[in-house]
Amino acid sequence: MTGSDPKSAHIVSSYDEDLAALQARVAEMGGLAEAMLADAIEALRKRDVERCREVVARDKRLDELEAEIEARAIRIIALRAPVAFDLRLVVACMRMSSTLERVGDLAKNVAKRGIDLAAAGPLPMMGSIARMGEAARRQLSEALDAFVSRDSELALSVWRRDVEIDELYESLFREVVTYMMEDPRTITLGSHCMFIAKNLERVGDHATHVAELAYYVVEGEPLDGERPRGPASDAPTG
Numbered sequence: 001m002t003g004s005d006p007k008s009a010h011i012v013s014s015y016d017e018d019l020a021a022l023q024a025r026v027a028e029m030g031g032l033a034e035a036m037l038a039d040a041i042e043a044l045r046k047r048d049v050e051r052c053r054e055v056v057a058r059d060k061r062l063d064e065l066e067a068e069i070e071a072r073a074i075r076i077i078a079l080r081a082p083v084a085f086d087l088r089l090v091v092a093c094m095r096m097s098s099t100l101e102r103v104g105d106l107a108k109n110v111a112k113r114g115i116d117l118a119a120a121g122p123l124p125m126m127g128s129i130a131r132m133g134e135a136a137r138r139q140l141s142e143a144l145d146a147f148v149s150r151d152s153e154l155a156l157s158v159w160r161r162d163v164e165i166d167e168l169y170e171s172l173f174r175e176v177v178t179y180m181m182e183d184p185r186t187i188t189l190g191s192h193c194m195f196i197a198k199n200l201e202r203v204g205d206h207a208t209h210v211a212e213l214a215y216y217v218v219e220g221e222p223l224d225g226e227r228p229r230g231p232a233s234d235a236p237t238g
Contacts, residue, residue, distance in 0.1 A: 015080055019089065022072045023148075026093045026100075029065040030144040030210075032058065033100045034137060036107040037203060041133035044114035044196070045126055052118070055111035062104035069097035088220065092213040096147070099206050099213075103140065106199040106206075113192045113199075120189055125175050129196060132168040136203040139165060143210035152218040158211035159223055165204030172197045 036055050043051035073094040076082060082090055110133075117123070139158055146155035173194065180190035215223050 018072070018076050018080065019086065022069065022076065022090065022093050025065055025069050025072065026096055027144075027148060029062060029069065029097060029100045030140075030147075032062055032065070033103040033107065034140055034144065036062070036104055037110075037133070037137050037140065040107045040110040040114065041130055041137070043111060044117065044133075045130050047114070047118040047120075049115050049118045052111040052114040056108050059104050059108045062101050066097045066101040070094055085217070085220075088217050092147075092217045096210060096213050099209050103203055103206050106203050109199045110196050113196050117189065117192050123189065123193065125172060125179060125193055128168075128172045128175055129193065129200075132165070132172055132197065132200050135168055136165055136200045136207065139204055139207035140210065143207045143214060146211055147214035147217070150214075150218050152215045155211040155214040155218070156223070159208055159215070162204055162208040165201055169197055169201040 036058055039051060040055045042048070043055060073090050076090050077087075080086075139161065142154060143158045145151070146158060176190045176193045176197070180187050212223055
């Protein structure tokens with residue numbers, strides 16, 4: 001019986017380390033994106049301008065992580081030629097980094113609107129915005145948990161619940177329109193709130209995409225069919 005080849009063992013170990021490092025960066029990016037979203041909503045609710053600015057500043061780290069994840073993924077594909085589960089994992093990490101970067105952009109947009117709204121008094125729809133923001137954050141958190149724990153059932157549950165965010169968006173949209181119709185002087189404030197609501201609705205969409213990637217990694221096939229969606233507007237998110 002021949003002994004194991006130390007060189008071969010080292011190559012396998014190095015490969016595992018590369019995969020682990022890639023996933024660690026994705027986990028870091030997911031945690032940062034979720035924290036930015038939570039902080040943006042809290043800063044908005046408390047009209048905390050300094051905290052809003054901190055959220056905006058942290059977006060740069062997300063951009064750096066996205067670039068690093070993409071470089072690591074390309075290197076693994078080029079040098080290691082992964083197959084089957086490993087290949088799905090590497091591709092999913094690369095796609096997820098792009099999705100999480102967009103979530104960070106949306107959180108940054110919410111924070112910027114929060115700066116504009118800080119001078120206004122308490123807004124009647126702020127409770128609805130906070131509830132929608134927490135729902136979107138929870139969806140993102142569960143999708144990330146599904147990816148980390150390789151839980152395809154949890155991923156499927158998140159995927160099916162995307163309609164809940166769309167319904168919250170529609171309810172908030174009607175609330176803001178009513179607010180502006182009752183007092184035309186509030187149109188500017190209402191417009192800010194509409195943009196915030198649309199950003200949060202888009203976070204829900206991105207959380208659903210993370211869930212789709214988590215399911216694909218585990219099951220080896222994409223989720224079938226059109227995911228449940230509400231009649232959310234195609235309004236811009238800036």
